Amino acid sequence: MDSNEIICVTTFRQGNSKNVIERTRSGVFLDTARRILEAGLALVVDHTETQSSVLRMLQQLGAVLIEQHTIGMGNIRREALSESRMHFPNARYFCWLEPEKPDLVRFIVPMANQMNKEQSDFGFFNRVNMAGYPTEQAHYYLFCRAVATNLLGFDIDYAFGPMVMTPVTMPYFLEYSGDRYGDKWDSILVPRLRIIKEGIKFSVLPVSFRNDERMARVESANMSIILKRLEQFNNIIPSLIAEWQLLNM
16 A cells, blocks of 8 residues: 555644643644654644644644634534645545544554455544553443444444545545534544445454553543543434434434
């Protein structure tokens, strides 16, 4: 697989450098970017509230920088995906990943190779363990996985954000309207259900992904992060159940 055919896409907000979580995430993201670009993959970053010094480092690494113009989680993610397609119209694979996942990079090319072999148009990463996650975050992911697996009838690490799509499946995300479910995490999860239901061939790659220990250290038992997990539950589980029932009516 030619790595030039694979484009990595993410969003980034540096935020307040005095906030320990945001400060840590910034450093972890630079590691993610380095690994992506050192692997010979292209990287598109849709950014906001980021210091010029950080942007210069990203430019020096070779990232394509897009200044964020939209607001709202779903809109921002669609903007990033749309810009990546515009900058790389001939790319074969687009990998969406969150900025704080440097360990995910080592699985991107293997996923593209598996998709190529299986002639599929979408790729799911299935973690084989919850290595490095705070207890409350691990339980959150496992609960979402259990619900989705029971509904869909096969093991799917549903709430894990990273994914690989092709030009065939990208429109499912770009054309998604979040009016029904809030347009938050559902913006990258509900379209996956529609891809599955329509019978588009997909690949599943088991990965021994390890959560970054720096993020685990600052997020573990943090009350604001625990409340964020509850917000995720209240967006992801109801939209998963409602959408799957709607698709099976």
